[in-house]
Amino acid sequence: MRSKEKIIEGILLLCAAVSILTTIGILWVLISESSVFFLNVPLSDFLFDTQWTPLFAEKHFGILPLVSGTILTSFIAIVVALPIGLAIAVYLNEYAPKGFRKFIKPILEVLAAIPTVVYGYFALMVITPFLQQIFPQMAGFNALSPGIVMGIMIIPMISSLSEDALYAVPKSLREASYGIGATRFQTSFKVLIPAASSGIIVSVILAISRAVGETMIVAIAAGQQPRLTFNPFVPVETITTYIVQVSLGDVVQGSLEYQTIFAAGIALFLMTFVLNNISFYIKRKFEEKYE
Amino acid sequence: MSKRIDGNRLKDKMFHWFGIGCTIFGLVMLAIFLGSVLIEGLPRIDWQFFSSLPSRKPENAGILIPLLGTIWIMVLTSLVAIPLGVASGIYLEEYGKKSRIATIIEINITNLAGVPSIIYGLLALEVFVRILGLGKSLMAGSLTLALLILPIIIVATREALKAVPKTIREASYALGATKWQTTWFQVLPASSGGIVTGVILAISRAIGETAPLIVIGAMLYTTTVPTSPMDDFAILPIQIFNWLSRPQHGFIVNATAAIVVLLAITFILNGIAIYLRNRWQKKVKW
Numbered sequence: 001m002r003s004k005e006k007i008i009e010g011i012l013l014l015c016a017a018v019s020i021l022t023t024i025g026i027l028w029v030l031i032s033e034s035s036v037f038f039l040n041v042p043l044s045d046f047l048f049d050t051q052w053t054p055l056f057a058e059k060h061f062g063i064l065p066l067v068s069g070t071i072l073t074s075f076i077a078i079v080v081a082l083p084i085g086l087a088i089a090v091y092l093n094e095y096a097p098k099g100f101r102k103f104i105k106p107i108l109e110v111l112a113a114i115p116t117v118v119y120g121y122f123a124l125m126v127i128t129p130f131l132q133q134i135f136p137q138m139a140g141f142n143a144l145s146p147g148i149v150m151g152i153m154i155i156p157m158i159s160s161l162s163e164d165a166l167y168a169v170p171k172s173l174r175e176a177s178y179g180i181g182a183t184r185f186q187t188s189f190k191v192l193i194p195a196a197s198s199g200i201i202v203s204v205i206l207a208i209s210r211a212v213g214e215t216m217i218v219a220i221a222a223g224q225q226p227r228l229t230f231n232p233f234v235p236v237e238t239i240t241t242y243i244v245q246v247s248l249g250d251v252v253q254g255s256l257e258y259q260t261i262f263a264a265g266i267a268l269f270l271m272t273f274v275l276n277n278i279s280f281y282i283k284r285k286f287e288e289k290y291e
Numbered sequence: 292m293s294k295r296i297d298g299n300r301l302k303d304k305m306f307h308w309f310g311i312g313c314t315i316f317g318l319v320m321l322a323i324f325l326g327s328v329l330i331e332g333l334p335r336i337d338w339q340f341f342s343s344l345p346s347r348k349p350e351n352a353g354i355l356i357p358l359l360g361t362i363w364i365m366v367l368t369s370l371v372a373i374p375l376g377v378a379s380g381i382y383l384e385e386y387g388k389k390s391r392i393a394t395i396i397e398i399n400i401t402n403l404a405g406v407p408s409i410i411y412g413l414l415a416l417e418v419f420v421r422i423l424g425l426g427k428s429l430m431a432g433s434l435t436l437a438l439l440i441l442p443i444i445i446v447a448t449r450e451a452l453k454a455v456p457k458t459i460r461e462a463s464y465a466l467g468a469t470k471w472q473t474t475w476f477q478v479l480p481a482s483s484g485g486i487v488t489g490v491i492l493a494i495s496r497a498i499g500e501t502a503p504l505i506v507i508g509a510m511l512y513t514t515t516v517p518t519s520p521m522d523d524f525a526i527l528p529i530q531i532f533n534w535l536s537r538p539q540h541g542f543i544v545n546a547t548a549a550i551v552v553l554l555a556i557t558f559i560l561n562g563i564a565i566y567l568r569n570r571w572q573k574k575v576k577w
Binding site: 013019022025029090092240244269 | 299300303306309311316317320321323324328381396400402403407408409410414416418421442445495498500505506528531532535547558
């Protein structure tokens with residue numbers, strides 16, 4: 001009986017250890033493949049060259065155009081999602097009748113359940129043609145349209161995490177504010193949002209991280225032209241799109257082109273890793289404050 | 292003085308409408324998205340569309356192979372991810388609790404949940420496709436997606452186990468049950484509703500994933516029906532991506548119709564999950 005219990009515990013531990021193996025695997029794959037890449041391409045070229053043309057005859061390996069494409073599309077997404085998501089959170093938390101809130105939340109969650117390839121379709125077939133009527137100079141592939149659609153996709157993320165943070169503010173603060181005659185607007189923006197600020201910041205950082213790692217929307221609607229620009233109307237390429245582009249072609253395994261996707265992957269991994277850990281750090285501090 | 296109060300009331304009112312506006316914006320966007328897909332895609336869906344192989348002519352092409360691929364992937368991914376994820380959740384919540392290794396695993400899982408899905412594709416390309424020699428098979432794809440959704444299942448399992456009150460465990464111990472007997476016969480059945488809900492949501496996430504499978508080289512033009520886990524495959528999202536990148540309008544219509552099918556599967560899974568969660572929450576009153 002005793003030994004059986006021990007064996008079962010051992011098996012459970014092994015299963016749990018798979019997640020550690022996954023992390024080790026990811027780090028090992030990224031580092032081992034890209035270290036070969038960096039033997040051939042100096043790190044300074046990778047970081048500071050302003051062109052990314054590994055698939056052309058004249059090769060340049062500057063990651064900056066891919067990083068700028070990633071930042072541009074993510075920035076547009078946040079500009080859309082932050083005000084709308086936060087306004088929804090405040091509205092549902094302070095203004096909306098309870099029944100309406102119960103009814104609206106699951107519907108908004110549907111936005112988060114839609115596969116990203118479907119959002120890519122919306123960006124390409126619905127939003128881009130619509131925007132082209134307003135901005136005739138806009139190219140068929142551009143950063144603006146997938147950025148906006150990505151923003152719509154992460155609205156539920158910001159609104160529901162922020163609402164949780166607002167909801168967690170102690171009732172006494174809210175009541176004290178109403179007690180001295182503040183309006184709902186004043187209570188929300190001068191008391192609740194400052195008190196819940198760390199939770200809100202966490203939601204925003206996680207949303208940015210999600211946008212940075214998003215692949216299909218930008219692969220479908222942003223184009224595949226690495227270009228160091230912050231012009232939202234022209235085609236750009238993100239880090240994720242580049243990896244997709246290479247994966248779709250016939251790149252010989254073991255070649256320098258093949259290794260570029262791991263070098264790009266490590267840049268992407270580092271960006272999201274830093275963002276995620278900033279949010280964990282803020283979250284931990286926040287929890288300490290309230291407990 | 293009264294002017295300021297009026298101003299504040301006005302701001303309050305204005306924000307009220309702004310909040311309603313933003314909420315409606317979200318709903319309207321959702322409606323436009325779904326509406327445009329249904330209008331364009333629904334008329335294309337018929338028996339031919341479900342039963343046909345890929346074709347160079349859009350009106351002859353169908354989703355038989357990617358649909359079967361998605362079903363295969365769903366089953367294989369579940370077979371790998373559910374036992375692993377639930378076992379990990381049990382270990383972390385019931386056994387490891389405060390041990391060092393459990394803490395490390397926990398931090399690790401939080402980090403994994405934030406890794407972009409395409410990075411899992413790079414991992415799989417190297418480990419499953421090359422080192423384990425699985426090639427671009429269904430098995431390689433399923434293992435990739437299983438790793439991707441593992442954190443979701445683990446977190447859901449832990450939440451469900453956490454919700455089971457201590458008294459149930461203590462009553463079981465008092466009757467002389469061992470830790471595993473308590474977990475298997477008391478805690479797991481009591482938390483099954485929450486676990487199943489989490490698992491279904493995770494699976495629905497998996498079948499919508501595209502990027503990691505493109506990276507491992509899932510075939511865009513497979514022309515044979517998959518019959519074993521080692522076969523090449525296509526899945527609905529990749530078929531949609533493929534059709535979207537073609538210039539002919541007919542293929543765009545096909546992509547829209549395939550989106551309707553993919554959304555239907557996703558929404559049915561989510562609906563089942565929400566239904567089970569509500570039923571479970573109503574039934575269980577501790």
